[in-house]
Amino acid sequence: MSGALSQKITELIVRLLQAKGVEKAVVNPGDFLYEGGLGLDSLDAATLAAMLENEFKSDPYNSGEFPQTVAEIVSFYSRSSNSGPAN
Amino acid sequence: MIFELLRDYAKREPGRLFLRNEPVTAREAFERCCHIARSLAALNSPRIYFYAADSIDLVLCLIASQAVDLEVCVLNRSFKTTEIQAILERLGKGALVVDAPLEIPDAAVHQLASVVAFSHSEPVSDEADSDDKGAIIILTTGTTGVPKAAKHKWKRLLARPGRQRQGEKDRHSWLLAYPLNHFAGIQVVLHVLQNHETLVIPSSRDYGRIITTIIEQGVDSVSGTPTFWRMMVGRIGSDQLARLQLRQITVGGEASTPDLLERLKSKFPAASITQVYATTELGTCFSVKDGLPGFPASYLDRPVGNVQLKIIDGELYVRSAVKMIAYVDGSPPPEAREDWTATGDTVDQVGDRVLFRGRKTEIINVGGVKVHPLKVEETLLRVPGVAAARAYGRANPVTGQIVACDLELESDAKETAVREAVQKTCLAELNRYEQPRQIAIVGQLEKRNEKLVRRGSA
Secondary structure, three states, rough: OHHHHHHHHHHHHHHHHOOOOOOOOOOOOOOOOOOOOEEOHHHHHHHHHHHHHHHHHOOOOOOOOOOOOOHHHHHHHHHHHOOOOOO | HHHHHHHHHHHHHOEEEOOOOEEEEEHHHHHHHHHHHHHHOOOOOOOOEEOOOOOOOHHHHHHHHHHHOOOEEEOOOOOOOOHHHHHHHHHHEEEEEEOOOOOOOOOOOOEHHHHHHHOOOOOOOOOOOOOOOEEEEEEEEOOOOOOOOEEHHHHHHHHOOOOOOOOOHHHOOEEEEOOOOHHHHHHHHHHHHOOOOOOEEOOOOOOOHHHHHHHHHHOEEEEOOHHHHHHHHHOOOHHHHHOOOOOOEEEEEEOHHHHHHHHHHHHHHOEEEEEEEOOOOOOOOOOOOOOOOEEEHHOOOOOEEEEEEEEEEEEEEEOOOOOEEEEOOOOOOOOOOOOOOEEEEEEEEOOOEEEEEEHHHHHEEEEOOOOOHHHHHHHHHHOEEEEEEEEEEEEEEEOOOEEEEEOOOOOOOOHHHHHHHHHHHHHOOOOOOOOOOOEEEEEEOEEEEEOOOOOOOO
16 A cells, blocks of 8 residues: 555645656655755745645644654555545 | 617617517517516616526616616526525525525515506606616626625616617627626626617527527527626537528627637637627726737727726726616725726737736735636637636645635547647646646536636635
């Protein structure tokens, strides 16, 4: 489950980066999300929050957290008992 | 005043068709009106609400109401019973005239068919003086919230001069494309009466049916919202285009987008295109006939007809001799500075043009940056395959709001291809704050009175 969850989140971030014009986006669980890592700025983080909410019905940003890495996003959903992918 | 207009029409040109699709001459219309006035007075209520589909009977009821000094209010025919009840509670009771079985607690409900069946009643005098009598209450569309109710004297709505009546070839046949609960629908009726022209009432709001009506009834003039025109143009079959002999296209009710004006010009090269700027509170303010978006900046320097215009903090303000009496639903009056009334429309002066940017209440705030939905929609509508677009703010924990959009596609469009094209176009033409962060493809965008319903999910 955690592997599938991690993969789904990675896919969302790849899609986000591609929409920004990054052609060959590679995302790993340990990657830092913002400047110095994957380079997301506030607008990208806002977009990611909306994408996560659409996918999982909740998102860490709306829950008062500000995840720093891909793994922290995965961890947010792993901690929540009923937060599996919506589809 | 509106009663006198029909009387004048009937006296001067009794045999001319006031309504084509039944048909009803001016004289017949006026005679029916005199009888209906008596029936309305017999309802013993100073205010009458109508909940009925557009028809010659409804038009004549509105005209007749003035002869016997009544206040009238046409309710949106798509309202649910609970909405009608809420409006009656907010605005105050009155007789309710309906065209379908309907029960509203504590309301005196009458069937329209009985009201207009006049054989048993004596008509009012056809010389009745109604110059300053009666009023009409117009509900705002409510596309951005709860509708407000603006009360106007008929006489003041007619304070603007009509066109000089012209020869036969200059008479127009107007489609009642706006419903009668809409300010612009009333304006079409007033225009027809003032100029002794002919009205055609469509039997259905289906765009395919409207196109057939225009062709079959020889309609040459249509006034509609940008949403109406966009949907109608999208539905015209290639075999129908040559049979649509439009010579007057009027656009109003919402801000037009450049793509629409271009599309109208290319589809109907022989037609004059007029954009009308009106608000429910102020009535018709001014019109623009050059086929370009917005209005000339020179309008800010001099009076335009009965109004003066000015921009304060990016919002259009109007000073007008013609305006509503008041809201009758308890809403506070529109914001005003001295005698300048705020319109709620945001504008930008770009060179010699003033361009509309959307409603003030619709501005999306993305991390402190103001985004005008209209600009986003203009960009989206340029993408092939997009039939209609609505941009709005979606609440977001990081930036407060992000731009989201709903798209209605043309029937033959491929969703994947349109999504890719939308993304590419937005990346190229919008700044990062303006780019939609969520794109949803919907079957049909919600519309009310042929305007997009603009409430966002934020």
